[in-house]
Amino acid sequence: MIEPLSEMDRAEALDGLPDWDHDEARDAITRTVVFADFVEAFAFMTRVALIAEKMDHHPEWKNVWNRVDILLTTHDAGGLSGRDIELAEAIDAIMGE
Numbered sequence: 001m002i003e004p005l006s007e008m009d010r011a012e013a014l015d016g017l018p019d020w021d022h023d024e025a026r027d028a029i030t031r032t033v034v035f036a037d038f039v040e041a042f043a044f045m046t047r048v049a050l051i052a053e054k055m056d057h058h059p060e061w062k063n064v065w066n067r068v069d070i071l072l073t074t075h076d077a078g079g080l081s082g083r084d085i086e087l088a089e090a091i092d093a094i095m096g097e
């Protein structure tokens, strides 16, 4: 069982992730990223997939051509956990390159 984030930790984590929105209904964070074309979007998804597999923590996402809609939450915790924050930070690092 993975522990959900406390109210305080959640607020602090969201503060540190300005590019992410909080989906309150799911207690998830979401971010949409847009690339030049499908190949770039899919290359990004491949990189994230390898990180996710290493973390054993996987995004819910949808790709439409050059766009990737990402939702992170922890099914085992019924909401946000530290793993979502860690994966969001890894995604932000890729997007910041």
Ligand SMILES: C[C@H](O)[C@H](O)[C@H]1CNC2=NC(N)=NC(=O)C2=N1
Binding pocket: 056, 057, 058, 059, 072, 073, 074, 075, 076, 077
């Ligand atoms: C068995 C396996 O470790 C679990 O199902 C992992 C896999 N990836 C996961 N990813 C996410 N986002 N939440 C989880 O609770 C989760 N659990």
